[in-house]
Amino acid sequence: MAPKRTTRSTPVTPAPTATTTTVTEAQLQALIDQGVAAAMAEAEASRVRNGYNSNGSGPRPAQTARECSYSEFLKCKPLDFKGTEGVVGLTRWFEKMESVFSISNCTASCQVKFATCTLQDDALTWWNAHVKTTTPEAAHAMPWATLKKMMTDKYCPRGEIKKIETEMWNLKVKGTDVVAYSRRFQQLALMCSRMFPEEIDKIEKYIGGLPDMILGSVKASKPKTMQEAIEFTTELMDEKTHAYAERQAEKKRKYDDLSKNNQNQQQL
Structure with a gap:
């Protein structure tokens, strides 16, 4: 007679209890909005990478430089x-x-x-x-x-260039005409480029040719470019000449008044 089989009972492990998180309707809508925004941004980035316009109408034409005729x-x-x-x-x-x-x-x-x-x-x-x-x-x-x-x-010719360089070294303002000086300085500077390796060298030479009445003020302004130096020089000289003209006019007015008073006293 065959022996009886015995069966072992396998213990059953209970399934873990799932934890649930409560999401409000507002939070759910916010998550949806974020997803939509991210998807739209990715789509736009894809269109840009593939060379399409932002409205998806087609590839953007390449911008090429046009040669002049x-x-x-x-x-x-x-x-x-x-x-x-x-x-x-x-x-x-x-x-x-x-x-x-x-x-x-x-x-x-x-x-x-x-x-x-x-x-x-x-x-x-x-x-x-x-x-x-x-x-x-x-x-x-x-x-x-x-x-x-x-x-x-x-x-x-080398000789002509030498003459121009000599004129540049000796160039100075005549009287108060800084406009003519500035114009001639710029003309000569174009032809004497080897004399001025840096912009500051040209500025120093320009200031060195100014009259004493404005030289110190222009130098103290420390212009960074020739244009700044020329503009400041012209403006400063205009102020100086205008002030001088006013002083001369005031002296003439006082002299005329004094002469008129003397004539009146002589008539008395």
Whole structure:
């Protein structure tokens, strides 16, 4: 007879009691609002990453810099250069040309090509001779700074530059005419760049040429740029000359009154 099987009873572990957290209706709505806001922000960020407009209408067009045409360059009225204008004329041509580059948004790749189209007479003959030594493509590809150096070496003789530097060293205000002094100083400074490695060197030279009546005050103002120095100098000189004119007018008025009183006393 087979033995009886005995069965072991496996103890049953009771399930843990779940804890519940009470959420109010207001808190639930706040959580929903936060989720919606986060989803909208992510969607907007995704559109931006994929190049779409904020309204989802389609990809935004890429903003590319537009090169100016030669006709647009000419509308800014660049100066012509013939090669006989001397140092002052060449310097003004450089200055005007760089202004035209800025206004017309002329790219670096077009600067020499467009600028050399304004050369005439001797200057044009010189440029054409240079082009023949290379190719038009290579000549036009040179940097603007290289063309400036070539033209300076050609049209600014060393002796003439020396004379200009000497004039700069000896330049001073004549009388009280700081306007004429400032104008001539700026013209010479363009041609004497090697004399002023830093802006402060130019400012110190400018102040050094002022009359004693304003020199100390301008120096004490410690201008940071040439424009600041010139504006302060002009304003200060205007104040000085105006005050001087008022004092002279007051002296004349007193003298006239005194003369009139003397005449009246003599008539009595």
